[in-house]
Amino acid sequence: MIYAKFHTNSGKRIKYNKNSSVWPGIKFAETINKPFIGWIIGNGKKIDFWRDSWATCTPLREHIDLPNHLWKLCTAKVSDFINSDGWNVPSDIFLAFLAMGIDITSIPCNPNDEDIQIWKSDIHGEFSVKNAFESTRNRLDTAWWWKFIWLKCLYPGLSGFAWRLMNQILPTDDLIQRKGIQLASICTHCGCIAETVDHLFFECTKVKVLWSWATSTFNLAAVSKHERWKQILEKSQALSTYINDLWITMVLSVSRWLWNARNKLRFDERKLSIREIQNRVLREIDNNAKMSKHVVKSCMWKLLNISEIKLCCDGSSLGNPGPSGIGVVYRDWEGRVMGRFYKSVGITTNYLAEVNTIIDGVDKAIHRGWKNLWIVSDSSAAINAFTTHKIPWKFRNKWIQLLSSMQSIRFSATWREADYLADTMAK
Template sequence: MEDHWSTSMVTNTYGTSLWRTIRKLWPKLRGNCKIKIGNGVKVSFWEDSWLEQGSLKTLFPDVFILNQQQRDTVAEVWSNQGWNLSFRRPFNDWEIQRVVEFYRTLEHFRGGNTVQDRLEWKDHKQGRFSVKGAYKKFNPFNSQINGWPWKMIWKAKIPYKVSCFTWLLAKQAVLTQENLMKRGIQLSPRCFLCGEKAETVTHLFLHCRITNQLWDLFINKKELKWVMPRRVTQTLKIWSSYANISGHRERWKIIPACIWWSTWKERNLRCHQNKSNTIQKMKMNCLVLFHFWCKQEYMEDLESVVNVLGSL
């Protein structure tokens, strides 16, 4: 533990870099939190800013140097009789005034209670943290990364795990053969679907001739003049612009995620179980998944699937 509030810095990925990335944000988040002291068990007496004036180490560095309990918590130096502080030597005459100021500062503390210590978000009246609040705090002008299709990822009516998967695709971080090889794993780079080219994110999900047949299911339905973009983010952005010609915008927006999720499941079936479906079965699986997300009910009725497609 780095302190009583957080774990130590992550030095390796442990198979995924997600936690390491989250952990790097902690100093920024911690600087926008304040301590609500309760029993004092988690609050460092000297290091933490549990008083409104700031941390005691910063306010009284000369007194801190002489103290013998520099790593103790508030609970460890407080009792019902008052503060139990010990120092390395008696104070000199010229130090007495500083010690008086030190103890006067401590008078603001009225004693602990049985409630656990907690961190509170400074920019909320009740001290509650939210991702939305943190985003507004660190992005005050509400600027978006140019061309980043966040609405197609997080606003689409699809399962949350699929939204996360689509986000990884947009970040080029899905564990395809190419990305696994970048981590030092010796593998054959061939695509598990077509077996013709290297399995990169852009190839597997955009340009593979097998995946293209899933795209054609929907593109041909609307008779679009479509040229597959080079990147996932470009695909989402352009696909979103075509939603205006669709009869049902929300259904139209989930199509890319449906294709990619179906492709990934088929790829993993071939990779991990050495099994495969025919292209006809892959198309049917994709259509049934699309129908399920639209209707939120499972039906293997081909006519009902066709009706959903007809509403696009």
């Protein structure tokens, strides 16, 4: 009703005044929220072909320059181009779509369902005031280091020191001098040059010995002269979660005891040897290791039911979000590999890559005539999305279409080690 009251027949806002207590606020929010509103296309009866954002991020009307009086005649619905089998687009309109860079056949539609309007920035398409605020507000980039210093495996004291270290608020000599305070400076450890953050934690001869000891303990590549906190903390990402936690604890503990040793020598005139620092670091790692998750569980590989095909699925994202890939291995009920499938899926998150793996894996299986499927993935979140029917809105229509072609399907969550091949292909 509000839309009809404040818009002309051609879909433009009226240019004259009408009294309303809510329209000024709606008008302000409309331009901000419009890019986040989209559609899951069903039969197309609710979607304005020209004025709603269903084919691209903007309405088709904004791609075409027509006089206003002609837009009054453009009243088509998306349903006018859908029949019981799917899209039914005239060839001239199909070519016009291609000229705009739109392949309409790649847009899923489900003629047996109604259209659903969705909020794009929510993974399930559900609108909430909280999500709308988070999507539209201006915010600074998140610091890269927060995921390293607030781990559950770290004691609050170590996390607090790491926060001061990463925010560059430790009172090193160079920081004090930048605040305008005249200060004679020299490195407390080596006594060779002035103290700076880089020299104290990366360049001093004493710290080089400690970093060499730390990396050799974990059998990692040595710290080069160009590496800083981000590169050092990420050295163990390819290792297990437990070892990664221990490495982060090692890096932060070495840094803290370097700082403590500097303060003890400067203010208490007590020098800590490299061996003493190493022992205290190891003691701190031992204390923090008790807080890290290191549960060992057994797993076993089971054969399938007769005539069933097992899909071992895995998705991977380098960055979350970042460049992503998917990998699927197909096995029959005798354990033989029947095929494999892998590809890049562009920039996305780990979760969406895992969901995409299952969708595309099932699609390929159906095309090969396999309709009794057992889906296995190391992502319990992705498996839960399918078992609870809460598929991300981007894949919902395609999944509904795939379900209609299957005879049976079941899901299981497992560990990554259960199928190393799928994990390797995804990366």
